[in-house]
Amino acid sequence: MIRQRTINKAVSASGIGLHSGRKVSVRFRPAPANTGIVYTRVDIEPNVVFRASADMVRDTELCTALVNDAGDRVSTIEHLSAALSSMGIDNLYVDVNAPELPVMDGSAQPFIYLLENAGIRVLDEPKQFLKILKTVRVELDDKWAELRPAKSGFKLDLEIDFNHPAMDRALQHYTMDFTGEKFFRDVSRARTFCFMKDVEFMHAHNLALGGSLDNAVVLDDYKVMNPEGLRYPDEFVKHKMLDAIGDLYMNVRSIQGEFRAYKTGHHLNNMLLRALLADAAAYRIITVDDGVQAAEKGRFIRETERPYGVVFA
Numbered sequence: 001m002i003r004q005r006t007i008n009k010a011v012s013a014s015g016i017g018l019h020s021g022r023k024v025s026v027r028f029r030p031a032p033a034n035t036g037i038v039y040t041r042v043d044i045e046p047n048v049v050f051r052a053s054a055d056m057v058r059d060t061e062l063c064t065a066l067v068n069d070a071g072d073r074v075s076t077i078e079h080l081s082a083a084l085s086s087m088g089i090d091n092l093y094v095d096v097n098a099p100e101l102p103v104m105d106g107s108a109q110p111f112i113y114l115l116e117n118a119g120i121r122v123l124d125e126p127k128q129f130l131k132i133l134k135t136v137r138v139e140l141d142d143k144w145a146e147l148r149p150a151k152s153g154f155k156l157d158l159e160i161d162f163n164h165p166a167m168d169r170a171l172q173h174y175t176m177d178f179t180g181e182k183f184f185r186d187v188s189r190a191r192t193f194c195f196m197k198d199v200e201f202m203h204a205h206n207l208a209l210g211g212s213l214d215n216a217v218v219l220d221d222y223k224v225m226n227p228e229g230l231r232y233p234d235e236f237v238k239h240k241m242l243d244a245i246g247d248l249y250m251n252v253r254s255i256q257g258e259f260r261a262y263k264t265g266h267h268l269n270n271m272l273l274r275a276l277l278a279d280a281a282a283y284r285i286i287t288v289d290d291g292v293q294a295a296e297k298g299r300f301i302r303e304t305e306r307p308y309g310v311v312f313a
């Protein structure tokens with residue numbers, strides 16, 4: 001039986017908030033089985049709690065944000081969500097002292113290192129998967145995203161379409177048979193990206209004040225402005241895949257099926273997950289027996305503690 005996971009001990013981190021530009025602290029704590037991912041705004045008295053779910057995602061403008069009826073929010077959760085998906089972590093308390101998580105380096109990797117430092121604890125309850133039973137598709141203008149049935153595992157196929165001198169046409173399509181190790185090695189370091197002209201607009205409107213070359217790839221009209229260049233030649237499409245993995249894990253159930261998308265983003269990813277969950281005939285919640293479906297084994301980053309900074313061979 002593939003079982004639920006949490007972390008072994010509490011760990012903390014701090015960094016810059018993408019929106020505010022201010023220092024933000026976050027603390028991750030172990031949670032019991034069937035808790036889900038629970039965010040607590042500890043800067044509000046009394047504290048405000050948000051349980052991650054597709055229908056709590058109510059803002060997808062610059063990032064993915066959970067917003068409650070009172071308008072309180074916790075933003076920029078998608079890269080942590082991708083890290084949790086890749087590690088098979090289903091249960092976690094996330095305490096944050098601001099309306100947003102720290103953006104870290106704009107990728108998922110710092111969160112993976114941090115959570116691995118805490119260690120993984122395997123719980124007794126079986127892990128739940130969303131098995132896709134029929135194709136669900138959403139479209140917006142020329143963009144689309146869909147989930148289709150697959151025999152086992154989680155396959156992703158994503159294409160972006162940017163006409164920019166620094167974005168090679170041949171590197172705008174990426175496919176992956178998802179495993180935690182592949183995600184860690186090939187995708188987790190892909191940073192968010194933006195265009196200088198948009199940065200100027202956002203700053204003029206007091207948005208993305210924490211955005212910098214330390215936490216995003218920034219492109220001017222001709223080139224990548226970051227002096228260190230790209231982390232992967234196809235970092236842009238890989239980041240979009242990272243975002244999709246995080247957005248599709250918003251209900252904290254790992255998908256068993258195939259995701260395909262063209263020019264997708266947070267909004268469309270969330271529309272797709274909502275469309276799936278709204279159609280009871282489109283999915284089934286299953287648990288996975290190791291013996292029955294060996295393909296699911298090893299899908300998540302392995303259970304043993306891995307010391308900080310050690311990269312998979």
Ligand SMILES: [Zn+2]
Binds near residue numbers: 078079239
């Ligand atoms: Zn992102």
